[in-house]
Amino acid sequence: MQDGSRHDEPRLGAGLRRPRLLSVEKNMTTGKHLDRRSVAGPTVTRADVRDAALTLFALRGFHGTSLKQVAQAVELRTPSLYNHIDSKADLLQDIVLTTLVEVNDEFEQALAFDEDPRGQLERATHIYVLHHAVHRREALVVNQDTQHLPEPFLSEAQALRRRHERRFRQVIAEGVDAGQFEVPSAKLASFAVREMCVSVARWFDAAGPLSATDVADTYTLHALRLVGAR
Amino acid sequence: MQDGSRHDEPRLGAGLRRPRLLSVEKNMTTGKHLDRRSVAGPTVTRADVRDAALTLFALRGFHGTSLKQVAQAVELRTPSLYNHIDSKADLLQDIVLTTLVEVNDEFEQALAFDEDPRGQLERATHIYVLHHAVHRREALVVNQDTQHLPEPFLSEAQALRRRHERRFRQVIAEGVDAGQFEVPSAKLASFAVREMCVSVARWFDAAGPLSATDVADTYTLHALRLVGAR
DNA sequence: CCTACCGATCGGTAGG
DNA sequence: CCTACCGATCGGTAGG
Numbered sequence: 421m422q423d424g425s426r427h428d429e430p431r432l433g434a435g436l437r438r439p440r441l442l443s444v445e446k447n448m449t450t451g452k453h454l455d456r457r458s459v460a461g462p463t464v465t466r467a468d469v470r471d472a473a474l475t476l477f478a479l480r481g482f483h484g485t486s487l488k489q490v491a492q493a494v495e496l497r498t499p500s501l502y503n504h505i506d507s508k509a510d511l512l513q514d515i516v517l518t519t520l521v522e523v524n525d526e527f528e529q530a531l532a533f534d535e536d537p538r539g540q541l542e543r544a545t546h547i548y549v550l551h552h553a554v555h556r557r558e559a560l561v562v563n564q565d566t567q568h569l570p571e572p573f574l575s576e577a578q579a580l581r582r583r584h585e586r587r588f589r590q591v592i593a594e595g596v597d598a599g600q601f602e603v604p605s606a607k608l609a610s611f612a613v614r615e616m617c618v619s620v621a622r623w624f625d626a627a628g629p630l631s632a633t634d635v636a637d638t639y640t641l642h643a644l645r646l647v648g649a650r
Numbered sequence: 651m652q653d654g655s656r657h658d659e660p661r662l663g664a665g666l667r668r669p670r671l672l673s674v675e676k677n678m679t680t681g682k683h684l685d686r687r688s689v690a691g692p693t694v695t696r697a698d699v700r701d702a703a704l705t706l707f708a709l710r711g712f713h714g715t716s717l718k719q720v721a722q723a724v725e726l727r728t729p730s731l732y733n734h735i736d737s738k739a740d741l742l743q744d745i746v747l748t749t750l751v752e753v754n755d756e757f758e759q760a761l762a763f764d765e766d767p768r769g770q771l772e773r774a775t776h777i778y779v780l781h782h783a784v785h786r787r788e789a790l791v792v793n794q795d796t797q798h799l800p801e802p803f804l805s806e807a808q809a810l811r812r813r814h815e816r817r818f819r820q821v822i823a824e825g826v827d828a829g830q831f832e833v834p835s836a837k838l839a840s841f842a843v844r845e846m847c848v849s850v851a852r853w854f855d856a857a858g859p860l861s862a863t864d865v866a867d868t869y870t871l872h873a874l875r876l877v878g879a880r
Numbered sequence: 881c882c883t884a885c886c887g888a889t890c891g892g893t894a895g896g
Numbered sequence: 897c898c899t900a901c902c903g904a905t906c907g908g909t910a911g912g
Contacts (some may be wrong), residue, residue: 463881483713484798487907497910500881538901564794568714571784604868608860612872615849616842623841638834642842645875693897717891729892730897738891 464494466504473511478557482512482565501600513573516566519558520580523551527584537595538649544591545617545643546636552621553632559621588614601650613643694724696734703741708787712742712795714749743803746796749788750810753781757814767825768879774821777846778867782851783862791852818844822877832878843873 474492476485487508491498505511528544552559566577589610595601603609617639624635702723706715706870717738721728721797733743760773781790796807825831833839845870 479712480797481794482710483711486905488905497842497882499883499910502908503881566710567710595718604871607858608865608871611849611853612846612869615852616846619841619849622845630835635838638838639842641834642839642876645873645878648875675908718888718889727898731895731901732892 428548431623437566456633462494463503464500468494469504470511470514474515474557474561476597477512477515477565478560482508482561482568487502507572509568509570512565514559514570515558515561516569516571516577516581519555520577520584523548524580524584526551527587531587531591536600537591538600538644539597539641540591541595541601541647542650545640548614548617549620549636549639550632552618553624553626555626556621559618563618563621585610585614589614595649600649603646609647613646616642616646660734681753694726694730698724699731699734699743700744704745704787704791707745707795708790712738712791712798718790726841739798739800741804742791742795743799745788745791746799746807747803747810749785750807753778754810756781757817759763760818761821766830767821767828768874769878770821771825771831772870772879773872774818775843775870778844778847779850779866780862782848783854783856783865786851786854788850790863793848793851815840816845825877825879830879833876840875841845843876846872846876 426642469490473485476489476493480489481483488498490511491501503530526547527544530547532593533543533637534540541608562577566581569577589606591612592603592610592613593606596603596606601609620635624632626632673880699720703715703720706719706723709715718728718732720741721731752782756777757774761770763773792873796804796811799807819836822831822833822840822843823836826833826836831839850865850869854862856862
């Protein structure tokens with residue numbers, strides 16, 4: 421990888437994947453931009469714009485990122501972004517809601533695997549950590565910027581979040597009822613476990629000594645201990 | 651309390667203490683603002699401005715808050731804020747650095763109380779949770795907006811954070827060495843415990859059924875279990 | 881995909 | 897403490 425742009429660095433605020441830079445450069449003779457459609461190579465897609473926004477939103481926050489910066493990252497002029505998006509909020513909505521739906525889907529799949537609360541907590545925690553390690557940028561944007569979604573998307577996002585919360589707590593409560601777990605409060609235990617997992621996105625480094633699976637394994641142990649699993 | 655403005659509501663994004671509204675109103679006859687210095691009652695202080703900024707930054711983020719909003723919250727015009735502050739970033743710096751110094755001080759006091767790693771972890775966790783429940787707004791701003799500090803304050807804030815991280819991990823490592831704790835990784839355990847505590851600021855409700863001390867007690871148990879305390 | 885341009889708002893200053 | 901005002905930048909549109 422010649423420019424190293426796919427290399428994840430360790431520090432938050434500097435360690436996120438950088439947006440793809442196209443090889444088409446400004447024409448130094450005329451000062452004009454080449455028409456991308458007239459040269460070889462791919463055109464910018466909505467996915468490219470989304471990816472650039474994802475990186476920048478994760479790094480600087482939604483309100484700390486301008487569309488000009490997004491445009492620069494994909495080597496377009498700001499108005500050209502509107503060929504791919506409806507608005508700045510549209511980008512945020514796409515990122516946040518897609519991510520929350522994915523998290524809920526993964527969660528339900530984890531639960532469906534077996535009916536034992538201990539097994540369910542193990543799988544749900546593992547996949548949740550894995551998600552936050554692998555999809556760091558998405559997780560950071562969801563955590564930082566969900567509040568900035570316009571309605572009705574804010575309500576939709578909050579509903580998805582609450583669903584995950586409720587189902588997670590339910591698993592712990594069922595474990596308590598089954599005599600497998602023992603906690604002062606299923607609610608506080610679920611809050612603690614979930615936030616512990618979420619925070620992995622803030623420091624995880626794919627280039628570091630620990631793989632996402634390593635971290636997920638350890639955090640699953642943390643969760644089992646926290647709920648007093650026998 | 652007549653206007654209920656000190657009442658903390660449960661939901662994040664709506665439940666933070668609202669800034670103090672002074673009783674001096676716009677003169678409805680002339681449309682002009684009364685000179686606060688010529689009437690009875692307190693003048694706006696820097697502390698008032700800081701408090702209003704604290705609430706708004708916690709609610710909408712640093713870049714999501716305008717100085718006009720801060721000014722409105724203390725019933726001033728925007729330029730008048732500059733009698734109390736040097737810049738918008740000045741407000742953020744005050745909030746973030748003061749909070750981080752306090753957290754470190756509280757932490758060191760907790761450690762000084764005894765030399766037993768288990769006792770140290772208990773006290774450090776307890777005070778850390780308590781801080782995040784009692785100073786929700788400060789904690790939210792530190793977590794959301796530290797990244798937006800200009801240098802050299804950003805570096806200073808990061809150093810204070812790393813110090814807390816390092817010392818916290820040290821306590822866990824010492825507990826492991828003493829045979830009191832058992833963890834796969836002192837680093838991951840300290841990350842997990844700290845972030846679990848920090849997240850309390852996101853949902854704690856002073857008007858809810860659980861007191862800050864209740865939550866701190868439960869989270870201290872979570873921490874002890876997580877590190878495998880005997 | 882671009883250039884040209886829009887009104888609104890931003891943080892901040894001058895001057896009283 | 898205010899009014900008046902500054903240049904810069906914002907998200908977004910018109911029109912090709």
